[in-house]
Amino acid sequence: MDQGEAGLVRRNRIGLEKESLRVQANGSIAQTPHPRILGAALTHPYITTDYSEALLELITPPGEDSAETLQFLCDTHRFVYAHLGEEFLWATSMPCLLGGEASIPIAEYGESNAGRMKHIYRRGLGYRYGRVMQVIAGVHFNFSMHEDFWPVHQALAGVAGDPSDFVSASYMGMLRNLQRIGWLIPYLFGASPAVCASFFKGSHTRLPNFDTHTHYEPYATSLRMGDIGYTNAKEGETGVRVCYDSLASYIDSLERAIRTPSSRYAEIGVKVDGDYRQLSSNILQIENEYYSSVRPKQVLESGERPALALRRRGVRYIELRSLDVNAYHPLGVSPEQMRFIEAFLIFALFCDSPVVGAQERQAIDDNFLRVAHRGREPGLALRQEGRERELRDWALEILDVMTGFCELLDGGSGGTYCKALARQRDKVRDPEATPSARMLREMRERGEGFHAFALRMSESHRDFFLAESLSADRQAFFERLAGDSLHAQSVLEAGKHESLDDYIAAYFATA
Template structure:
């Protein structure tokens, strides 16, 4: 362990034992395709019995009408977030009739691009914008990769922790907002240096149904398994590989998260700069309301930028995500590289949560110099190697010019993580963070224990097709979740939110007066504005 990390942990341990700062806070966003009884993507609309996907705070859709997305509130205990997530599944299964929630990241059986229905959010301008944005993703990248699902894990640290850390750092000149944002970017850079470890441990997508590749092309590295399945023998996460969320145009942005201003300005450039290939696709068709995409720029909106981690802040109604960051700093970070674990009914569990919390705190407390362009390329190479060959015993990653195995480097990281876990466990009853590390440590030496290893082992030993294996898990999980009770207060809340969300969508649509074209023009004009605080505004004066 570096001397600076060891010293900082020691200085934080006393205040932690004294209760001078609170626990990390986290919320979970979990996606899952609705499928029919044959394991095919559902063609039915989002069930009205689940509420309005435009306005419901906890049940919505991602790209597709069939891609459910569950959003928990923010909790200081992972078990509370997971309990809420479980209740969302139980609530849904009581209203899904003969449909199931697909528990894997790589999609169910598809029937070409058109078999993936684009989510429709109603007649309001904000609803139409969400729909047209998704149409733009279709014309740019196709719908098939948009049927992939995952877990997004949102984490923040409490205000009293930031005050203590700022004091320990001796940083008296920076404002608390700037200090917090700068340190969150420290965390993000270290996350990018070491996210390969999460991909190895939690990647769960080494196989895919042949319908995911409708042109019949089989990329290098994939091998036939049975009649309908393709597997990559050493892969951890095909979801995070070139088959998944990758975009060659976005690679030119070169975002390595060295500062908030660089991040914001790069995204603002991308949503304002036309891209010829997208222009050739056309923004509108012949009809007045026939929109193909929101615009022909590198990014239609900021959310189109794909990354395994993002700095975030809850935006107000008149802000883009970047403007919210610019105006009030980073509020939390969003981890986006986590596959669904098909063996778990929720796709995620408390052990993962405690480990990711420990990992993120380690990323924050460790030294984190800026990332050079050369280092950025090495990090991308390590990431690509792990997603495609992470369980290969011959694999070696680049670590400051040295070639190291995952086990060797991983054990070195785990040794430091144990010290961070001890710090976090001072805030807990028992030692849940240390126990999470102990449970996962054997995975470093035995890749068969990882979710990707377990799934591939099941396919190989039982001779199952990918869709058949995942569908069997979906049926088992559905039976369990349908029969588990929901507390009366939680059940009443969900019933109320169904009615309230439909009423809210109706109110928004009834109040609409502006044309969609004018709405978009106004949105993108405001999106180009800087919301950075000037010295006068920061001091509370008139801008």
């Protein structure tokens, strides 16, 4: 890496998407509509909802500094909290006090065709996987290198050809590496080693009892990322698997899944008695239904499908989706995490990244499950290049190689990136230093089940945000966005001309 390239590596763009359940005073899911005063979830750029009407998603614009990104997220929280009344945001990824499927309201987006389609897609997810799976919250880390980095990097790599193709190929290589070593994220930052018994209401679980109302696994790091979370189990039925060998193969395999019928989902029906149950009975309704720990992304134009945006304009940024909500930080993610993950992603970009074969694909999946359910188990081995290797040794090797990248980002040794790296090295050497171990230890010491722990942390975070008000300028900024989003939704609804059937058909007809 020459000096010019090194300087550009420090100028990255980072954004966050943080999901949080809106809950009632006892921690059960709020049954109230998305507060209108926050704006329209369909059209607001930063305050929206995910699967459920109660599952808030707070989004930041991409910033050139992680501190800037976190400050925006903090301001957004303060604005939201000023309008929640007795409700508050749940501090953990896993929900509590679920009253079954009927207790989870599906998100509503108004009467425009775009809004109705978003609702139908979520209705389909409920029919396919159950609503409970859809209210698990997470934090998505969006990352891109600065645009000035790429011409320099391409020249130094000695690769001729279209610059956009080079950028996309580089990001796809980065994503393959993040799949190979992505198990390190739930190990270091996993914060869901336990789950409320109500999560399994009406179904069986093999998880041991922590107490009467809590299930857990003794060495778990992130049950959210394990086999109790939302996964696309249908792949085994159809043989369709999304391929990360290249951007073209990724798009083609996603498109194939969207257009391939599934006998299992055909049994649900698409439009029954004049009412849509799902957008289609194919393997995937739309691209976003495919679960992955990482995704290539492109900014969408109005009504544009994600795969089409990628095909037209290539990869703009990557989305890391494996972060649990950090129960120990009011924002759900800490500055230390932000700095480490930034360095981790840059490291993944610069490493060699051959295509993933069938055996390695299975190893990647197995490694994630092992770490999610048993990550802190003494002597735990993972599969690397056809052999078993202790997690501890592999993790320390990764962190050692990352040292140079952290020093580069710090502009020398001993800065915040190097300190963040040192903290992760401590967690590898001592699994008791991980947040998952800390959570179980606190629950034992305090005699708490998971619900009591999560409620305590949620109330603490609420107090943090309510302790300080937004400045007048920031308050006005969010009020203006809320008003603009409500107006934009009204315009969409007033301008509806074609039927919903025609709108959905046209959406899928674009190629």
